[in-house]
Amino acid sequence: MQYFKIASLLAAAIASVQATNIVTLKSLDDVDRTVYFTPSAGHAEIAAVQVAAGQSVDVEIPFQWIGNWHGVQKGQANVPGMLGEVTFDGWGGKNYFDVSAIVNPNDKDNVSEMYPAGQPNTPTSGCKNFPCDNAYYVWDDVQTRVTTQSHLICTLHKNGYAKRDADEVSEEKLSRDFVLGKK
Template sequence: MQFTTSVLALLSSAAIASAGKVTFWTLDDVTRTVYFTSNENKFPMDPVTVSSAEKTTVDFADGFVGNFHAVAEGEPNQDGMLGEIKFGGWGAMTYFDVSAIVNPNDKNNVKQMWPADSQTPMSGCEVFPCDNAYYVWDDVQTKVTTENHIITTLGEGSTGINFA
C-alpha cells in the first residue's frame, strides 16, 4: 500500500508540473475577482481574488479549455472581456487570446495575455479598441506558444514592456 500511495503522489505531482498556469498582474489599485469557465464544465475552478499587492498565479489542469473574466470589487458578476485559453492543445501547445466578443465595452478588466518567458506573441491591448484582440467569431487572433505559463494583465496602466 505504501508503494501505491507513493506512486500516486508522484504521478499527481507530475500532472501538476505539466499543467498550465496563468499569472494575473493587476496594473491599478482595483481589487478584482477572476471567474473561470471550462468548456463542458470539465475542469471546474473556484474564483480567485487579485489585487496590485502581488501577482497571483493560478494553476490549471492539463488540457483545460475555457475562459476567465474579471469583475471589479463591488460590481455585479457579468461577463466582460475574456481571457480564452487551451492548455495541452494540438502538439501540446497553449492557445490563447483576449476576446471582446461577449462585452467589447469592458475596457478595465482583462487587457493583455502573453507567454511568461518569451513575452511573445501577445494578445490584447493596453487601450481598447485595438487590432490585437478577438472581436468576431472568425477573427484570426488566437495566439499559440510552446510555453504553459501565461501572464494576464488586469486594469488600467502599463507594464512597461514593449511588445514590438
Template structure:
C-alpha cells in the same frame, strides 16, 4: 522499491494534472474576483481574488480549455473582456487570446496576454479598441506558444513592456 514506484507515479500524475498557469497582473488599484469557465464544465475552478498588491498565479489542469473574466470588488458577476486559453492543445501548444466579442467596450477587465518567458506573441492591448484582440467568431487573432505559463493584465495601465 514499491514505495518509490508509487511516489514517482504520484509525482508524474501531478505534473499531468497541473500543466498550465496564468499569472494575473493588476495594473490599476481595483481588487477583482477572477471567475473561470471551462468548456463543458470539464475542469471546474474556484474564483480567485487578485489585486495590485502582488501578482497572483493560478494553476490550470492539463488540457484545460475555457475562459476567465475579472469582476471588480463589490460588483455582481458580469460578462466582460475575456481571457481565453487552451493548454495542451495540438502538438502540446498553448492557444490564447483576449476576447472582446461579448463586451468590446469593457475597460476594467482583461487587457493583454502573453507567454511569460518569451513575451511573444501578445494578444490584446493597453487601450481598446485595437487590432490585436479577438472580436468575431473564428477570428485569426488567436495566438499560440510552446510555453505553458501566461501573463494576463487586468485593468487600464501600462506594463512598461515594449511588445514589438
C-alpha cells in the same frame, strides 16, 4: 503485484512529464477584482480568485483545460466581459490563448493583455488601450496566439492605466481552423 508496481511507476512518470499550467493574474492598477473562471464542457471547475490592487495571483490550471475567465471590479455585479481564453496542452501539445471582446467589447477595464511568462514581448494578445487590432472581436478572428510555455501572464487594469515595459512586436496570428487542427 509486479505489474501493478510497474504500472504505478509508469503513471507517475507520465504525470511528472506533464507541465503544470499556470496563469498569473497581474493587477497593474489600483482596483481590487474577483476573477471568475468558466470551463468548456467536460473540463474541471476552477474557483474564483481575488486579485488585490497592484498584486499578482498564480492560478494552477489542469492539464488539457479549455475555458476562459473574466474580471469583475470590487463592488460591481458579476457580468462577463473581456475574456482571457485558453486551451492548455491542445493540438500539437501547445498552448493557445487570446483576449476576447466577443462577449462584451465595452468591458475595457479588466482583462487587458495575455502573453507567455518567459516571453513578455511576444506573442501578446489584447490591448493596453482598447480598442486595438490585437484582440479577438468576432468568432472567426485570426487572433489566437500559440506558445509552448505553460505559464501565461494575464494583466488586469483600467483602460490605458498601465504600461508594460515592452515594445509592441509584430507576431504571427493563427486562424481558428488551424487551432482546431483543420488546416
